[in-house]
Amino acid sequence: MSGSHTGSAAITRWVMIALLILYTIYNLGPILWLVISSLKSRADLFSMPPKLVFTPDFSGYQSVFGVGAAKDSAASIGVFRSLVTSVLVSTIGTSVAVLLGTLAGYVCSRFDFRGKGDFMFFVLSTRMLPPVAVLVFYHMMFAQLGLADTRIGLILIAVFINVGLATWIMKGFFDGVPREVEQIAIVNGYSRLYAFRKLVLPMVKGGIAATAGFCFIFSWNEYAFASILTTTKAQTLPVKISTASGATGIEWTQICAAGVVLIVPVLIFFWLIRKHLLMGMTFGVLGRK
Amino acid sequence: MSAMLELKGVSKAYKGKQALRGIDLTVEDGEILALLGPTGAGKSSTLLTSAGLVEPDRGTVHLAGRDVTEAEASSRDVAVVFEGFNLLPVLNVHDNIAFALRSPKYREPEAEIAIRVSRTAELLRIGHLLDRDTGTLSGGEKQRVSIARALVRRPKLYLLDEPLSALDLKLREGLRAELRQIHREHGTTMLYATHDYHGAIAIADRIAIVNDGRVLQTGRIADIYARPADAFVGRLIGSPSMAFFEADLTGDGIIVPGWEGALDPGRFGRITAKGPVSLGIWPEDISLGQGHEGRIYALDNRGYEAAVQVETRAGMFRKVLEGGPVPLQGEAIRFCPRPGAGFLFDRATGALVSHQEGGA
Numbered sequence: 001m002s003g004s005h006t007g008s009a010a011i012t013r014w015v016m017i018a019l020l021i022l023y024t025i026y027n028l029g030p031i032l033w034l035v036i037s038s039l040k041s042r043a044d045l046f047s048m049p050p051k052l053v054f055t056p057d058f059s060g061y062q063s064v065f066g067v068g069a070a071k072d073s074a075a076s077i078g079v080f081r082s083l084v085t086s087v088l089v090s091t092i093g094t095s096v097a098v099l100l101g102t103l104a105g106y107v108c109s110r111f112d113f114r115g116k117g118d119f120m121f122f123v124l125s126t127r128m129l130p131p132v133a134v135l136v137f138y139h140m141m142f143a144q145l146g147l148a149d150t151r152i153g154l155i156l157i158a159v160f161i162n163v164g165l166a167t168w169i170m171k172g173f174f175d176g177v178p179r180e181v182e183q184i185a186i187v188n189g190y191s192r193l194y195a196f197r198k199l200v201l202p203m204v205k206g207g208i209a210a211t212a213g214f215c216f217i218f219s220w221n222e223y224a225f226a227s228i229l230t231t232t233k234a235q236t237l238p239v240k241i242s243t244a245s246g247a248t249g250i251e252w253t254q255i256c257a258a259g260v261v262l263i264v265p266v267l268i269f270f271w272l273i274r275k276h277l278l279m280g281m282t283f284g285v286l287g288r289k
Numbered sequence: 290m291s292a293m294l295e296l297k298g299v300s301k302a303y304k305g306k307q308a309l310r311g312i313d314l315t316v317e318d319g320e321i322l323a324l325l326g327p328t329g330a331g332k333s334s335t336l337l338t339s340a341g342l343v344e345p346d347r348g349t350v351h352l353a354g355r356d357v358t359e360a361e362a363s364s365r366d367v368a369v370v371f372e373g374f375n376l377l378p379v380l381n382v383h384d385n386i387a388f389a390l391r392s393p394k395y396r397e398p399e400a401e402i403a404i405r406v407s408r409t410a411e412l413l414r415i416g417h418l419l420d421r422d423t424g425t426l427s428g429g430e431k432q433r434v435s436i437a438r439a440l441v442r443r444p445k446l447y448l449l450d451e452p453l454s455a456l457d458l459k460l461r462e463g464l465r466a467e468l469r470q471i472h473r474e475h476g477t478t479m480l481y482a483t484h485d486y487h488g489a490i491a492i493a494d495r496i497a498i499v500n501d502g503r504v505l506q507t508g509r510i511a512d513i514y515a516r517p518a519d520a521f522v523g524r525l526i527g528s529p530s531m532a533f534f535e536a537d538l539t540g541d542g543i544i545v546p547g548w549e550g551a552l553d554p555g556r557f558g559r560i561t562a563k564g565p566v567s568l569g570i571w572p573e574d575i576s577l578g579q580g581h582e583g584r585i586y587a588l589d590n591r592g593y594e595a596a597v598q599v600e601t602r603a604g605m606f607r608k609v610l611e612g613g614p615v616p617l618q619g620e621a622i623r624f625c626p627r628p629g630a631g632f633l634f635d636r637a638t639g640a641l642v643s644h645q646e647g648g649a
Contacts, residue, residue, distance in 0.1 A: 112304075178374035183342050185377075186362045187369045188442075189394025202379040 031263070038256035045252055060257030077251050079258045081233075082240035085151055086220060086262075089236060093158020094215040100159070101166020101215075102208060106196065108167065109174035110182070120171075126164040131224040142229050149230045157229065158219035165218070166211050173207030174200070206275075213273045217266055237262050292351070293318045293478045294339055294446055299348035300502075301334055308334040310502035311348065316446070316480050318353075321472055322507075323493030324482040325525060331502040332482035333372070336448045339480065341365050353445050363394055368439035372451040375435030376423040382434055383419040386410065389442045409441040413467065429460045436464070440471060447479040454485065465492050486526060498522050514571065517632060520639035523569045529596060532575060532606030535636070536568040543568070543633075547602030548581045557633055558645035566642060570631040572608040580625025588618050599624060 037045060041057040062068035066080030107113075108120060138157075139148070147153030177200050185195035201208075226236045235243070241258050294316040301309040309331045316322045324332045337343040339350060341362030349358045357365055368389070376385050386406045390397045397405070410416040413433045418426065426434065432452060439447055449468075453461040469492055472479065483489050489496050490510050497507040498521070506518040510526075517523045523531030537544045538560065542551030545568060552568075554560055577597075586600040596609045599622060608624075616622055633643035 180371045180374040181377060183337075183340075183362075183369065183371070184375070184388070185392075186342065187340055187365075187367060188389035188438075189363045189392030191363070191393075199377055199379055 034256050034259050034263075038253060038260050040253060042253060057253065060251075060253035060255075061261075063254050064257045064261050077240070077254055079237065079240055079254055082235050082237045083258075083261060085154070085234055086237040088151055089154045089158050090216055090220045092155050093162060093219045094212055096155070096159045097162035097166045097215050098170075098208060098212045100163050101168075101211065102170050102201075102204075104163075104167040105170025105172075106174050106200070108171045110179070120168075123164040123167050126160065131161075135224065135228045138225065139228055147229075149232065149234045151234050153229060154226060154234055154236065157225045158215075158222065161222065161225070162215040162218055166215055169211045169214070170204070170207060173204040173211075177203050209273045213269055216269055220262075220265060291318050291354070292316065293353055294480060295349075295351040296335070296339065297349045297351075299335070299338055299345045299350065301338060301343060301345050308502055309338070309345070312338075312499070312502070312504055314497055314504055314507070316478060317495075319476045319478055320494040321469075321479040321481055321492055323489035323496045324480060324499055325484070325486065325489040325496050326482075326499035327484055327525070330484075330499045332484075332499060333450050334502075335499070336369070336450050336480065336482055339446070340367050340369050340448055342369075363392075366395075366444045367446045367448055368442055368444040369448045370432075370435050370439050370450065370452040372454065375438075376426075376431055378423055380423070381419075382415070382421050382423060382426070385423060385434055386419075386437045386441050388438055395442060405441050406437075409437045412440070412471065413437045429456050429464075432456060433464070436468070443475070443477075445478065447477055449479060449481045451483055452481075453488065454483065461488070462491075468492060486528060498525055500525075516641070516645075517569070518641050520567055520569060520634040520641075523571075523632070523634075527571060527573075529572050529607035529609065531569045532572055532604070532608070533634075534568040534570070534601065534603035534606075536566050536603065536633070538563055538566050538633075545581075545603045556629055557631065557643035560633060560643050562633065562635055562642035565636045567634040567636050567639075568603075568631055569634055570606075570626050572606060574627040574630035575606070575608055575624050576627065577608070577610070577622060577624050579623045581623060583622050583624055585616050585618050585620045585622055588615070590615060597622070 036052075038060050039056040039058070040051070040054055041059075044051050044054045044057070059068075063077070064079045064083060066083075104123070108116065113119075142148040142153050145153075147156070181199050181203070182192055182195040185199060186192060221238065222236070223238045223242075226239045227242070230236070230239060237258060241255055241262070292315045294314070296312050296314040299309050299312040299314075300307070312331065312335055314322075314324075314335065324335060326332050334343060338345050339352075341350075341357065341360060341364075345358070349356060351357065352365055352367070376382075377388065380388065383406060386409060387402050389395050390402045390405065406419070407416060410419055413436060415430060415433045415437060418430060418434070423431065423434070432455065436452060439449075452468075453464055456464065465488060468479075471477065481489075481492060493510075495507060495509050496513060498505045498513070498519075500521050506513060506522050513522060513526055517526065517531070520531075520533065523533070534545050534548075536552075538554070539551070543554055543557075543566075544551050581601065583599040583601040585597050586605060587598040589596040589598075594609055595615045596607055597616065598605060598607045601624075632641060634640065635642050
């Protein structure tokens with residue numbers, strides 16, 4: 001290889017590295033800023049130029065998690081209650097949606113029934129409508145049923161927005177499991193239920209994990225429904241952050257701490273299922289052997 | 290012998306597509322019946338219907354004298370080896386083989402299971418694989434394990450769907466011999482679906498030829514040679530398969546284009562057709578050297594033997610040479626059917642239209 005050739009390759013390499021550094025700053029910069037801000041006292045937050053060295057102030061996190069002195073202070077905006085709401089709504093909503101989606105996905109993958117195509121389209125259509133279009137009617141319905149501003153109501157919403165997606169994704173995974181699995185079991189004297197529980201379900205473990213991940217993220221991040229259907233008692237964390245203000249004005253430290261708390265579960269979840277996710281992204285195609 | 294499996298008029302359509310159009314089939318107790326037909330002929334559907342995994346639209350299924358048309362697959366006491374996917378990935382090799390012996394229907398004590406699994410594994414020479422995960426096996430090992438899972442039980446009937454077609458030639462021949470050996474020792478009854486003519490005659494006592502969802506002919510291979518019921522049978526049987534010549538049935542006899550003189554219809558026995566027919570002759574009944582004119586279209590020299598493809602005015606045929614000099618491609622060649630050989634088929638429907646007395 002000639003010298004000039006090596007030189008141009010080195011330049012290309014440095015340009016690439018520079019671009020990647022810029023891209024990383026662009027992406028991670030705001031998050032870093034958020035994390036730093038969540039640890040600053042009110043005075044440090046607004047000092048100019050911005051302080052990079054400061055004494056960390058954990059009052060934001062204390063009030064988010066409802067511990068220490070900060071939770072009872074007049075400045076507290078009550079994010080702890082919203083955190084509990086978010087966790088409850090997302091986990092219960094995801095569990096129910098994945099359970100229903102797994103069962104429905106299996107049926108749609110294995111059985112032919114009248115109107116199956118229409119049913120599958122209907123299921124998919126629940127994900128097509130922009131929530132804003134139907135929010136008013138949901139609001140009226142929830143008010144009539146006494147579900148407005150309740151956690152139960154939000155759990156129903158979390159199930160509703162996820163069950164269609166879960167059904168479709170799980171159908172894809174079940175399609176990747178050969179029908180012979182159940183046939184082998186049935187011919188050898190087992191029931192279909194046994195085959196489903198003990199043979200098919202273990203083969204789609206990764207699919208269930210990926211589906212649960214998607215559903216959890218969707219309901220954890222859900223904003224449109226939660227912002228209209230709740231007012232005070234059942235606000236989720238994203239809604240709370242957008243509306244938060246305390247007796248002393250906008251509490252940026254608490255808001256930033258809540259923002260960090262909002263991001264962390266998403267990171268943990270995707271880190272946990274990263275192995276399954278790669279497989280899951282291909283919707284069962286690679287999972288088949 | 291009594292019938293172990295009896296299908297009568299079995300029809301099945303999938304989403305409006307007809308797969309079986311009235312299958313009639315009998316598997317006698319203790320025999321291996323090969324279901325020979327091309328891809329899409331309805332072999333798999335026939336097996337799945339026999340197993341109870343597919344419900345027929347019409348027709349009946351009898352197993353060991355009992356009407357099982359409506360019976361659950363789990364109650365039929367059959368074993369199936371599928372063409373492609375056979376091993377349960379959530380179980381290891383040992384547990385795959387022991388699978389049936391632990392089911393609510395066919396449960397055996399664990400001590401008995403251990404003995405039978407190791408004995409069957411020995412038989413199929415997979416004893417050293419018992420602790421392995423199924424994902425680590427080669428194709429041939431996988432298929433051995435799936436055959437072992439079928440053999441570990443003593444079901445009324447084994448249903449084997451192209452069990453060896455995914456394997457290479459050597460492995461296929463070895464496993465086929467093993468299956469044959471197991472059959473001889475235990476007197477098992479097997480329905481063996483295959484598209485491979487050689488495989489079918491090597492393993493089966495009788496052959497049923499299927500095409501387009503129907504059984505065209507069932508019988509011992511010698512009987513099928515003696516009286517092929519359909520031109521399709523001629524195309525499927527033999528290596529090379531039957532030679533076909535376009536012919537015309539006229540008042541002066543049977544005219545074959547390019548052949549000198551008319552053939553005497555009398556040699557074909559009673560003929561139930563008129564006009565255009567196909568004259569089918571087994572290549573073994575054609576001698577080369579003198580007679581009608583043809584040309585070597587292609588040559589397949591395998592060293593130990595050579596086969597020629599001969600082009601004639603009435604059609605092409607393939608034949609293995611019986612010694613002598615190997616001709617060159619493009620060379621003229623003369624050929625002559627053995628007197629009395631040949632069958633006439635309806636050119637449109639393929640049905641046999643010549644009926645020799647005592648021929649079959």
